[in-house]
Amino acid sequence: MQTLPNAPQTASTLDSHPIETAIRRRKTRPVKVGNITIGGGYPVVVQSMINEDTMDVEGSVAAIRRLHEIGCEIVRVTVPSLSHAKTLGDIKQRLIDTYQDVPLVADVHHNGMKIALEVAKHVDKVRINPGLYVFEKPKADGGEYTQAEFDQIGDKIRATLEPLVVSLREQGKAMRIGVNHGSLAERMLFTYGDTPEGMVESALEFIKICESLDFRNIVISLKASRVPVMIAAYRLMVRRMDQLGMDYPLHLGVTEAGDGEYGRIKSTAGIGTLLADGIGDTIRVSLTEAPEKEIPVCYSILQALGLRKTMVEYVACPSCGRTLFNLEEVLHRVREATQHLTGLDIAVMGCIVNGPGEMADADYGYVGKQPGYISLYRGREEIKKVPESQGVEELIDLIKADGRWIDP
Missing domain, CATH: 3.20.20.20 (Dihydropteroate synthase-like)
Structure with a gap:
């Protein structure tokens, strides 16, 4: 409609x-x-x-x-x-x-x-x-x-x-x-x-x-x-x-x-x-x-162009020497887990230098802060720091806790 x-x-x-x-x-x-x-x-x-x-x-x-x-x-x-x-x-x-x-x-x-x-x-x-x-x-x-x-x-x-x-x-x-x-x-x-x-x-x-x-x-x-x-x-x-x-x-x-x-x-x-x-x-x-x-x-x-929102908008940095994890691989895993959602902005950022600032308009952020760990954000607010191996699962839990998750 x-x-x-x-x-x-x-x-x-x-x-x-x-x-x-x-x-x-x-x-x-x-x-x-x-x-x-x-x-x-x-x-x-x-x-x-x-x-x-x-x-x-x-x-x-x-x-x-x-x-x-x-x-x-x-x-x-x-x-x-x-x-x-x-x-x-x-x-x-x-x-x-x-x-x-x-x-x-x-x-x-x-x-x-x-x-x-x-x-x-x-x-x-x-x-x-x-x-x-x-x-x-x-x-x-x-x-x-x-x-x-x-x-x-x-x-x-x-x-x-x-x-x-x-x-x-x-x-x-x-x-x-x-x-x-x-x-x-x-x-x-x-x-x-x-x-x-x-x-x-x-x-x-x-x-x-x-x-x-x-x-x-x-x-x-x-x-x-x-x-x-x-x-x-x-x-x-x-x-x-x-x-x-x-x-x-x-x-x-x-x-x-x-x-x-x-x-x-x-x-x-x-x-x-x-x-x-x-x-x-x-x-x-x-x-x-x-x-x-x-x-x-x-x-x-x-x-x-911001004219219609029918899928998740992914914000991701291009990667550089500061990146603390395999950005391409992680972005792929995040996308696979969340691409069925509608209307969310999710940022995947390789380091703290650009992370919080560049992803300020995102609903959720996945940011590398130190080797082996990532920080999860809701908007501009850092919610928790978790082991990288648990990052995608914890991101899903955060979206679920906010009532914005739907099963694929």
Whole structure:
């Protein structure tokens, strides 16, 4: 269940000017997606997408459930054909009957009006790609688009988009206008180039059609596989929305980030940079791995930035010549014993020089004070000194004594 976070606190000042130590998020309108709200000050929402063929009802239901059970709050599925779209009704009902009503998003791409209208009956949000939703045949002469030609295509887009907008509006459902850097429409490429400007103008064209139809349950994304392009597009989108008085929430992601360590670093560089600016209301880390591998990365990004707390925060020094025990080994043992807990800060510090000061904000501390012994702290208070061999066990006992322990 979502709860509104506390307002950011001002932790210190410099020459009477406040210095923020918490991220102050951009104000956006709330958009309901099933039982989850994106924007409106609610916690940043975690999303992912299943790999299963949507025609496989049982396989899709199992995949959605696996993601939801580990913390994925909204799940996206692909619908490449009308047959896939119709099957979504069975998937949704099967989830309700055997598990729960998980918020679902349908991914609609090429010439998508018929597919989109069908999936709108079954899911909580429809994602469309402005560059592919209406097919734009390249100009035969390769020349510039006249204003009349530009407007003519715009009218075709409106006619194709309007039935979907009306359907979603009447059902109280949501739309994601999901622009991809690699699939901009022909006239946007010709007019603006393969640029963040083209991405933003593509999104704005669709937003304005939605607004003219009194529909504002909209989430925007502007994804790119190159981090600098992705960051520039979102920052420009925010600037343009501010100029136009728009407050739509943003879905962040680096598309096609790859796999392994670099895929995670690349996603963190793009998503984390924008979140630190206060930009972003929902995220997806797109890895070339099992979707379940994406969720821990999302939560790690959010936790590192102080936007959500879903696991233990470990504070540990990098080790040096003063360290009085095998810090890496001890940190591993502490983590193994406590990683199932939620919301605690636990510090593991190698010596007394940095220990109490560097871990001052931690709930509990494990500090080397003399060879063979460690000191346990509750906050800034030293509670006891125990043999190193008993350190982890004594730490657990201390957490239990405070009533903050739960069995794994």
